Amino acid sequence: MTSPAGAVIAFDTATAATVVGLTVGGTLVCELADRPGEDQRPRHAERLLTLCEEALAQAGLGWGGLGRIGVGVGPGTFTGLRIGVATAQGLAQATALPVIAVSTLEALSLRARAAEPLLQIAAVGDARRGEAYVAAWSADGTPTVAAQACPPERLGAVFAADLNPTLAVGDGALIFRKELESRGIEVPEDGSPLHRLDGGSLCELAASGAPVSSQELVPHYVRRPDAEIALQARAENS
Amino acid sequence: MSGAILAIETSCDDSCAAVVDASGLILSNVIASQSIHDKYGGVVPEIAARHHLHLLTPTIDAALSDAGLTLDLIERVAVTQGPGLIGALLVGVAQAKAIAAARGVPLVAVDHLQGHVAANFLGPDPFEPPFVCLIASGGHTLLARVEEQSSYTVLGETLDDAAGEAFDKGARMLGLPFPGGPALEALAGDGDPEAFDFPTARNVKGFDFSFAGVKTSLLYAIADLGEAESQLRRADLAASYQKAIVDALIDRLDRALSASGLGRVAIGGGVAANGPLRQRVSELGAETHIPAMKLCTDNAAMIAGAARFLPDCSTEAALALDAYPSGSKR
Numbered sequence A: 001m002t003s004p005a006g007a008v009i010a011f012d013t014a015t016a017a018t019v020v021g022l023t024v025g026g027t028l029v030c031e032l033a034d035r036p037g038e039d040q041r042p043r044h045a046e047r048l049l050t051l052c053e054e055a056l057a058q059a060g061l062g063w064g065g066l067g068r069i070g071v072g073v074g075p076g077t078f079t080g081l082r083i084g085v086a087t088a089q090g091l092a093q094a095t096a097l098p099v100i101a102v103s104t105l106e107a108l109s110l111r112a113r114a115a116e117p118l119l120q121i122a123a124v125g126d127a128r129r130g131e132a133y134v135a136a137w138s139a140d141g142t143p144t145v146a147a148q149a150c151p152p153e154r155l156g157a158v159f160a161a162d163l164n165p166t167l168a169v170g171d172g173a174l175i176f177r178k179e180l181e182s183r184g185i186e187v188p189e190d191g192s193p194l195h196r197l198d199g200g201s202l203c204e205l206a207a208s209g210a211p212v213s214s215q216e217l218v219p220h221y222v223r224r225p226d227a228e229i230a231l232q233a234r235a236e237n238s
Numbered sequence B: 001m002s003g004a005i006l007a008i009e010t011s012c013d014d015s016c017a018a019v020v021d022a023s024g025l026i027l028s029n030v031i032a033s034q035s036i037h038d039k040y041g042g043v044v045p046e047i048a049a050r051h052h053l054h055l056l057t058p059t060i061d062a063a064l065s066d067a068g069l070t071l072d073l074i075e076r077v078a079v080t081q082g083p084g085l086i087g088a089l090l091v092g093v094a095q096a097k098a099i100a101a102a103r104g105v106p107l108v109a110v111d112h113l114q115g116h117v118a119a120n121f122l123g124p125d126p127f128e129p130p131f132v133c134l135i136a137s138g139g140h141t142l143l144a145r146v147e148e149q150s151s152y153t154v155l156g157e158t159l160d161d162a163a164g165e166a167f168d169k170g171a172r173m174l175g176l177p178f179p180g181g182p183a184l185e186a187l188a189g190d191g192d193p194e195a196f197d198f199p200t201a202r203n204v205k206g207f208d209f210s211f212a213g214v215k216t217s218l219l220y221a222i223a224d225l226g227e228a229e230s231q232l233r234r235a236d237l238a239a240s241y242q243k244a245i246v247d248a249l250i251d252r253l254d255r256a257l258s259a260s261g262l263g264r265v266a267i268g269g270g271v272a273a274n275g276p277l278r279q280r281v282s283e284l285g286a287e288t289h290i291p292a293m294k295l296c297t298d299n300a301a302m303i304a305g306a307a308r309f310l311p312d313c314s315t316e317a318a319l320a321l322d323a324y325p326s327g328s329k330r
């Protein structure tokens, strides 16, 4: 655990958004995000470090004044994840600060957990290709569904929502609202902040998580590369 | 030790880091090659990007330790901004930016081809401009006029495949493993380069190259001979195919040398390892420079070599630096 006075910067580039948070002693000092519109490309490369420097400036800190760095490791878009993780690796190399790998989906679930403490919380991301990245936690915070890519027809079953009243949040929950609601899973209204990953939640997980070595700091891709799957299929067919 | 530059290069399938001092002396030059792509018959962009993320941090650590330095003594960070595989480039760009920002040192964005040209400026035996430069590899074919250390003028480029790509594709048609260049050259050593008359795209205007025709001609020649006969004549096919590629390169290089009147030539890129090409370049009657092979193929020392003559990014531009997959520096 960090000392309560420690300053934590945490960021995430797993979704289209670039999200940065900075807490000092567990108090949110600054939260910045670049959220591109639906027809715009993510701007992780252009915005991530700029937002980090802005957050540090607002907190009146330099990199040396931080206690630790948190980085969202997904699941999410492969390129976005790598920009975040490579940035964290460079920062760790340059500062020797401890780095904590934060689950993007768990960070997404925190505000919903606070809002609905009696429900199972499902974090649902847009996995493209008509699928969702999902993970879930029971009301007492126990993981119930490990992060995975899931086709819409399995969405209801994967959360065992018939047994556990469930709230689903995230951009994937908006895309698959119909499928989720048809299985009795509750989805907050479209504009609800519960669907948005926030910097404070990233910092909260980074503050309590265990630091990882640079070799352990890897994206949680969930999916294997297409070429690897195709090569294996060819090998099995021959 | 003053002016030490840490350079990072991840444009394709090699994770590279190097330290070069302000005088152009190489203090370290570490290349972690991703041999995993061989079984796919070519570089898979997503797999390359994933491996860069694994390999780059230890590669940078090795470059620093080989140089006997820590990051405290690095005064500038240089990185390949493009062109190349975008997912691969972004790993290097993100890490370089983070190191520069957190250390408070300037960042230099380097064009990959400028890096290949700048391999000639590295110590202990630098080759000074002006000269005509041919860069030929699996990813690029560039003929350039180099008047100063910070830039070059493009004389010719390939209209389709790169020269090294033509070697790899021909090798695959002849049943050789990837990467095919060295295997094709070895096979060609036992063959007759005059056995088949493959095209060199002489009708292409100016100093540009085209290797699509020679590739198609090899495909037809193999089909015309039939499986058994083409198997028997593999060495002749390889030798003639290699000669056509080398002829095409030498033809433009020779004309560019005459047109420029410079009388000085440098070559680089992985194809610079090709024996017949090196032989033919040495026969052009020009003063010739070929950097050590480790500096011809992709490496980070050449990126640092280019950075020596390039301006630092502004602080804002360094934080916002993005990679570019094709074309030239924006």
Ligand SMILES: [Zn+2]
Pocket: B112, B116, B137, B139, B140, B269, B297, B298
């Ligand atoms: Zn190259």
